[in-house]
Amino acid sequence: MRRLPAVLLTDGFDIKFTENDMQINEIAARQYNWVERMGWHNKTVLEALALIASEVGEAVNECRGEAPSEDFAEELADIILRTADLAQWQGIDLADAIETKMAKNERNGTRGRRI
Numbered sequence: 001m002r003r004l005p006a007v008l009l010t011d012g013f014d015i016k017f018t019e020n021d022m023q024i025n026e027i028a029a030r031q032y033n034w035v036e037r038m039g040w041h042n043k044t045v046l047e048a049l050a051l052i053a054s055e056v057g058e059a060v061n062e063c064r065g066e067a068p069s070e071d072f073a074e075e076l077a078d079i080i081l082r083t084a085d086l087a088q089w090q091g092i093d094l095a096d097a098i099e100t101k102m103a104k105n106e107r108n109g110t111r112g113r114r115i
Contacts, residue, residue, distance in 0.1 A: 024084065024095045031081045032088035041089060048086045055079045 022030075035041055043051075059075035062068050087094040 024098065025088075025093065027081070028084035028088040028094050031085045035085050045086070045090065048082070048089070052079060052082045052086070055082055 055075060055078040059072060059079060062072040062075050084094060087097070
């Protein structure tokens, strides 16, 4: 498993991608197509959300020790893949939704929360 170094960004938007990095909408489309080929789009949105929640539970189980286990990254990937599939299925441009939400978070700041 490749681990990336933690990076502190000054403005949140100076991330550099290499030619090997997939964009989130490409990931969503690939995951959606794979799930479709498997015949697994036979659920409701609520059931899809429950499956995402189950992946969160699996990630929690990988954090029961002093540090997350080696399988923690895989569980985080499962969360993202299930979320990306749901977004693609529902016609949501996930890259746009993420950028919009990040900008909203920047505008809202801490909203009284201590940091």
